[in-house]
Amino acid sequence: xxxxxxxLLVVLFVLTPAGxxxxxxxxxxxxxxxxxxxxxxxxxxxxxxxxEFEKAxxxxxxxxxxxxxxxxxxxxxxxxxxEAPDVCYSGPWKIQLGKDGLIYNYYEIAELDPSVSADDVxxxxxxxxxxxxxxxxxxxxxxxxxxxNADLFIEAGVELPPTKAEDAWTWDEFVEVAQKLxxxxxxxxxxxxxxxxxxxxxxxxxxxTGWNGWYPFVLxxxxxxxxxxxxxxxxxSPEAAExxxxxxxxxNVYHVHPTPAASSTLxxxxxxxxxxxxxxxxxxxxxxxxxxxxxxxxxxxxVLPIHKEYKSFFHGGSLIIFKSTKSLESALKxxxxxxxxxxxxxxxxxxxxxxxxxxxxDPEKIAxxxxxxxxxxxxxxxxxxxxxxxxxxEPSPENCVVNFAExxxxxxxxxxxxxxxxxxxxxxxxxxxxxxxxxxxxxxx
Amino acid sequence: MTVxxxxxxxxxxxxxxxxxxxxxxxxxxxxxxxLLFTLGPxxxxxxxxxxxxxxxxxxxxxxxxxxxRMFSGRDNYFYKALWMTTQYVLMSVPMKIIYAFxxxxxxxxxxxxxxxxRTIFYLPTIVPTVAISMIWLWLLNPDxxxxxxxxxxxxxxxxxxxxxxxxxxxxxxxxxxxxxxxGGITVVFLAGLQDVPKHLYEATSLDGGGAWxxxxxxxxxxxxPTLFFNLCTTLIGSFQVFSEAYIMTNGGPxxxxxxxxxxxxxxxxxxxxxxxxxxxxWVLFIIIMAVTMLVxxxxxxxxxxxxxxxxxx
Numbered sequence: 021x022x023x024x025x026x027x028l029l030v031v032l033f034v035l036t037p038a039g040x041x042x043x044x045x046x047x048x049x050x051x052x053x054x055x056x057x058x059x060x061x062x063x064x065x066x067x068x069x070x071x072e073f074e075k076a077x078x079x080x081x082x083x084x085x086x087x088x089x090x091x092x093x094x095x096x097x098x099x100x101x102x103e104a105p106d107v108c109y110s111g112p113w114k115i116q117l118g119k120d121g122l123i124y125n126y127y128e129i130a131e132l133d134p135s136v137s138a139d140d141v142x143x144x145x146x147x148x149x150x151x152x153x154x155x156x157x158x159x160x161x162x163x164x165x166x167x168x169n170a171d172l173f174i175e176a177g178v179e180l181p182p183t184k185a186e187d188a189w190t191w192d193e194f195v196e197v198a199q200k201l202x203x204x205x206x207x208x209x210x211x212x213x214x215x216x217x218x219x220x221x222x223x224x225x226x227x228x229t230g231w232n233g234w235y236p237f238v239l240x241x242x243x244x245x246x247x248x249x250x251x252x253x254x255x256x257s258p259e260a261a262e263x264x265x266x267x268x269x270x271x272n273v274y275h276v277h278p279t280p281a282a283s284s285t286l287x288x289x290x291x292x293x294x295x296x297x298x299x300x301x302x303x304x305x306x307x308x309x310x311x312x313x314x315x316x317x318x319x320x321x322x323v324l325p326i327h328k329e330y331k332s333f334f335h336g337g338s339l340i341i342f343k344s345t346k347s348l349e350s351a352l353k354x355x356x357x358x359x360x361x362x363x364x365x366x367x368x369x370x371x372x373x374x375x376x377x378x379x380x381x382d383p384e385k386i387a388x389x390x391x392x393x394x395x396x397x398x399x400x401x402x403x404x405x406x407x408x409x410x411x412x413x414e415p416s417p418e419n420c421v422v423n424f425a426e427x428x429x430x431x432x433x434x435x436x437x438x439x440x441x442x443x444x445x446x447x448x449x450x451x452x453x454x455x456x457x458x459x460x461x462x463x464x465x
Numbered sequence: 466m467t468v469x470x471x472x473x474x475x476x477x478x479x480x481x482x483x484x485x486x487x488x489x490x491x492x493x494x495x496x497x498x499x500l501l502f503t504l505g506p507x508x509x510x511x512x513x514x515x516x517x518x519x520x521x522x523x524x525x526x527x528x529x530x531x532x533x534r535m536f537s538g539r540d541n542y543f544y545k546a547l548w549m550t551t552q553y554v555l556m557s558v559p560m561k562i563i564y565a566f567x568x569x570x571x572x573x574x575x576x577x578x579x580x581x582x583r584t585i586f587y588l589p590t591i592v593p594t595v596a597i598s599m600i601w602l603w604l605l606n607p608d609x610x611x612x613x614x615x616x617x618x619x620x621x622x623x624x625x626x627x628x629x630x631x632x633x634x635x636x637x638x639x640x641x642x643x644x645x646x647x648g649g650i651t652v653v654f655l656a657g658l659q660d661v662p663k664h665l666y667e668a669t670s671l672d673g674g675g676a677w678x679x680x681x682x683x684x685x686x687x688x689x690p691t692l693f694f695n696l697c698t699t700l701i702g703s704f705q706v707f708s709e710a711y712i713m714t715n716g717g718p719x720x721x722x723x724x725x726x727x728x729x730x731x732x733x734x735x736x737x738x739x740x741x742x743x744x745x746x747w748v749l750f751i752i753i754m755a756v757t758m759l760v761x762x763x764x765x766x767x768x769x770x771x772x773x774x775x776x777x778x
Binding site: 092093095096099100113116117119120121122218279280281282284285425426429430432433434436437440455 | 519520523541607608630631632716717718719723731735739
């Protein structure tokens with residue numbers, strides 16, 4: 021062995037532990053897997069947030085699993101193969117994962133990363149599977165919103181919808197406006213005695229016939245999804261049934277709202293408004309993002325009509341953190357990063373609205389997402405959507421009614437009979453009260 | 466089958482053994498595929514049908530509870546789904562078979578441009594169900610749909626004709642739609658028709674039989690094995706109808722198109738009861754098996770096989 025080689029070996033021998041020490045001192049890289057759905061703008065917004073997250077946390081690498089459809093099926097397969105992601109989007113099925121102990125109880129881990137304060141989240145914004153166990157708060161909110169094509173109001177000489185909750189239309193006023201904005205092919209509006217309901221060119225109003233469409237009016241009329249004590253089904257109360265009946269009357273009595281069949285051939289909400297098929301639309305606030313896409317479209321937002329008092333609600337999904345994650349701290353960091361409106365701010369300018377209270381009260385934060393006269397936030401937005409919902413929000417049945425998915429699966433088929441006029445709302449809701457009461461297990465929030 | 470043995474017995478045996486081995490090798494991919502991807506999951510689902518498996522993969526034995534829940538009526542949808550699916554099968558299977566049979570006979574006529582017609586009628590079969598559903602959603606629209614417009618055009622009152630938007634007409638509407646995609650069955654019928662020996666028609670004509678006699682006494686009996694085959698496959702396929710309900714009606718209105726497989730899907734992926742969904746799947750399997758066996762049993766009475774004296778070949 022030559023001297024040189026020996027020297028080299030000695031040097032190596034000396035350096036090796038130093039080398040070890042070096043790598044050990046640098047932080048270990050954590051690899052996380054994040055699964056999500058959503059198309060177009062949502063994917064872009066979330067991707068940007070993740071890229072920023074990686075920049076802020078150089079030791080964490082996030083593998084993105086974008087699964088636009090069949091999410092549950094694929095997640096199910098990943099769980100079965102012990103390859104569940106660390107953090108992912110989730111639907112109401114997360115409750116089952118929570119009960120089965122697959123995901124973390126957010127309340128237990130929250131203190132590991134205090135960047136989101138639980139005090140900043142309203143009680144009804146948590147997805148819970150028991151009083152003390154939650155999958156986490158909404159990752160963002162959405163809410164019902166009344167949107168309209170302003171040109172159609174101007175042409176018909178009708179005053180624009182009010183933007184303050186205290187000025188909200190009564191239901192009768194709302195019906196009358198809708199009548200003035202519904203036209204048959206001969207140009208007669210729905211108040212005209214010769215109006216032809218069989219041949220409608222433009223509808224005054226279209227709304228979602230799902231629970232998120234009619235529930236604000238049930239609330240406004242003093243009804244609730246379950247009785248106050250959570251012991252029984254609530255939509256068969258006279259107040260709730262009356263509110264639902266009045267929505268059905270828009271279709272079958274006043275002919276200002278498309279029938280379910282006619283609705284199915286109308287384009288999406290934003291396009292239907294733009295192409296003058298409908299003058300007003302009550303749909304989820306995510307539609308603002310679609311409406312923002314056309315620059316010169318003259319659209320606006322108003323407050324919802326009311327029965328007794330102004331009521332609305334927020335709803336939203338949440339992220340879940342799997343217990344199989346190798347780094348809970350990093351996973352929670354990613355979770356809290358994505359649900360922080362500041363990091364996905366582009367999405368909060370149209371698609372979403374924040375779920376954190378401070379974003380509704382702190383003027384600096386409000387300016388970040390609700391600045392008016394921007395593409396997704398027309399004049400009046402702060403009154404008509406932001407304040408009116410925040411100040412009059414009730415719990416959303418989706419996450420606050422136990423067994424909601426199964427109860428709703430009985431409600432909407434029964435409502436088909438109401439929308440097509442073959443049953444009254446009272447009859448339809450009474451007809452399903454028994455099977456629903458067997459599923460009712462109270463409120464949770 | 467007997468073959469006159471000219472070769473020595475041993476060589477023949479060795480050859481047969483090798484041929485056997487090669488045969489198995491060729492069959493292996495299919496056999497393995499069946500074992501791994503069909504039989505395996507089937508056995509697993511039979512097992513899970515007796516558990517309360519959820520989407521998280523957790524399960525515990527609950528005996529016959531899933532089945533008890535279905536049959537006792539505690540499940541709000543089982544009987545409804547079964548009844549709706551049965552209605553669909555009873556309506557769509559005869560419609561599909563008769564239509565495809567008549568179509569095949571028409572396409573079998575010696576006319577100019579025969580292959581063009583055959584292509585046209587087969588085309589819908591290669592369109593994905595999702596696209597077909599979207600097309601029919603438009604065609605069947607009560608207000609603007611082509612079908613009601615044509616009916617109005619010939620002076621009919623279509624006011625009450627709401628197609629898939631009325632619970633009384635949703636099943637007939639979907640059955641009507643299913644006739645459109647019978648290209649596969651039609652091709653099988655067409656092949657069968659071309660196999661009917663010409664001399665039988667000639668013989669019937671010589672005996673003074675007209676078109677009806679040729680159909681009744683030659684075409685129909687000679688086609689009975691093909692009819693039988695198509696009946697079985699169509700029955701099975703119709704019991705498994707899913708996409709139409711999933712895409713077009715969401716099971717509605719008022720659950721009037723809550724097809725069995727759609728109900729199964731919802732149990733698994735909306736209500737997260739995988740174990741129960743497995744049990745539901747097995748009930749359908751047994752129903753389909755029973756119905757198919759029934760058809761097989763009756764086939765002795767009406768299926769005529771060419772080889773032998775009306776017996777089986």
